[in-house]
Amino acid sequence: MISITVDEEWFEGRDGQTIAGVLIGSGRITWRTAQTGERGVFCGIGVCHDCLVTVNGLPGVRACQRTAGDGDVIESEVRA
Numbered sequence: 773m774i775s776i777t778v779d780e781e782w783f784e785g786r787d788g789q790t791i792a793g794v795l796i797g798s799g800r801i802t803w804r805t806a807q808t809g810e811r812g813v814f815c816g817i818g819v820c821h822d823c824l825v826t827v828n829g830l831p832g833v834r835a836c837q838r839t840a841g842d843g844d845v846i847e848s849e850v851r852a
């Protein structure tokens with residue numbers, strides 16, 4: 773098991789899960805705000821960039837492609 777923090781909220785997942793997998797598995801389906809509204813996973817294969825998050829201070833990380841690491845600190849992003 774691993775645990776991550778997203779917007780100061782704690783989530784638990786399994787080793788090898790992506791950040792998006794941990795979030796969706798916990799019931800959170802959106803985590804980014806864009807002009808078009810609340811966004812989360814759209815393509816799930818790294819193409820659309822709808823799932824961007826900041827991971828440990830690094831912005832623009834695709835949550836559907838990044839394996840969640842124990843202790844990762846994740847922030848949702850607001851894009852105009």
Ligand code: FES
Binds near residue numbers: 815
């Ligand atoms: S959901 Fe499309 S890049 Fe992550």
